[in-house]
Amino acid sequence: MRFQLTDDQRALRDGVRELLARRFGREALRAAVDTPGRLDRALWRELGEAGFFALRLAEDDGGVGLGLPEAVLAFEEAGRVLLPGPLVATHLAAGTVSGAADGSVVVAGVDGGLVEWLDAADVVRGDTAGAVALRSVDPLTPLHRVGGGAVADFGPVRAVGPSASPQRVSEADAGDFVPLSSADTAGPPRLAVPGGPAPGRPATDPVAVLLTAAEQLGTATRACELAVQHARTREQFGQPIGAFQAVKHLCAQLLVRAEVARAAVYAAAVTADPADIAAARLLADEAAVRGARDCLQVHGGMGFTWESEVHLHLKRAWVRAQRGGGRTECEELLAAELTV
Known part of the structure; x- marks a missing residue:
């Protein structure tokens, strides 16, 4: 079976890429890195106006009226440029949370899991009581960990406005996810909206899993592009390093993993089958994490420097891999499908 993008899908992909190139280029990325935890609300509203969050919302409800394949293309472009913010949660809230489609920032409470961008949220879905701020490996993704607890009571929760914080974040020791102080929980009440996962149930929506895979x-894809570009221009011993067999192999493996993941993600967007989505997520997580690591190998020590964007892709891939629907859950779902 041949699977190719339609002309409309290509136009959508190119339009999203053009918008992000104009509004979130290299300078904007560096500014976001230098001011961790600050969400560009002007960009967020522009994404809402462009229909990014309302792609799958029916036209009668004010949305674009497209499907899951188109949403996957848009989120792939967002991942390519490291666009920060709770994109998945806000997209899923369009149509059920007032203002989400237009650019209100929505985060979803996860029972016993990680919550991204809690401090910047206008609306919280689910329970975030007892959230503890973490020090994230990714400077573009502030994290909180939410413990267990009932999510049936959706009364006001103690939270923050756009510029305040429900936790006082202090310096912490090195580590991937280091709990920080949660002593300061003062702040105005924020609206809590039903929709979080029930206790004891997987905190995964198949669409959220697929959009994370996208x-x-x-x-x-971006890691492959950066590696190939560097291999072509960086010279050692009088020739580009891409002429050396070891570097050739790394670049080839980058491309193979990315294209295999692309086929799986695009196919899962068409079928929307949970098993297909689980397989796509496994392949995409591997392609992102291993691809970014191999891209660092191609760049050598330069890839670890703060000025380079390579290490940012690796760190974001690590954080995304911690979201619901990760490796263990997807493997268990596929195992259950195979043993039926």
Whole structure:
């Protein structure tokens, strides 16, 4: 079976890429890195106006009226440029949370899991009581960890406005996810909206899993591009390093993993089958994490420097891999499908 993008899908992909190139280029990325935790709300509203969050919302409800394949293309482009913010949660809230389609920032409470961008949220879906701020490996993705607890009571929760914080974040020791102080929980009440996962149930929506896979695919694609570009221009011993067999192999493996993941992600967007989505997520996580690591190998020590964007792709891939629907859950779902 041949699977190719339609002309309309290509136009959508190119339009999203053009918008992000204009509004979130290299300078904007560096500014976001230098001011961690700050969400560009002007960009967020522009994404809402462009229909990014309302792609799958029916036209009668004010949306664009497209499907899951088109959403996957948009999120792939967002992953490619490391666009920060709770993109998946806000996209899923369009149509059920007032203002989400237009650019209100929505985050979803996860029972016993990680919550991204809690401090910047206008609306919280689910329970975030007892959230503890973490020090994230990714400077573009502030994290909180939410413990267990009932999510049936959706009364006001103690939270923050756009510029305040429910936790006082202090310096912490090195580590991937280091709990920080949660002593300061003062702040105005914020609206809590039903929709979080029930206790004891997987905190995964198949669409959220697939859109995360699409973001990972964007990172895998960008890592391949950066590695090939560096291999062509960096010279050692009088020739480009891409002429050396070891570097050739790394670049080839980058491309293979990215294209295999692309086929799986695009196919899962068409079928929307949970098993297909699980397989796509596994392949996309691997393509993003291993691809970014191999891209660092191609760049050598230069890839680890703060000025380079390579290490940012690796760190974001690590954080995305921690979202619901990750490796263990997808493997268990596929195992259950195979043993039926």
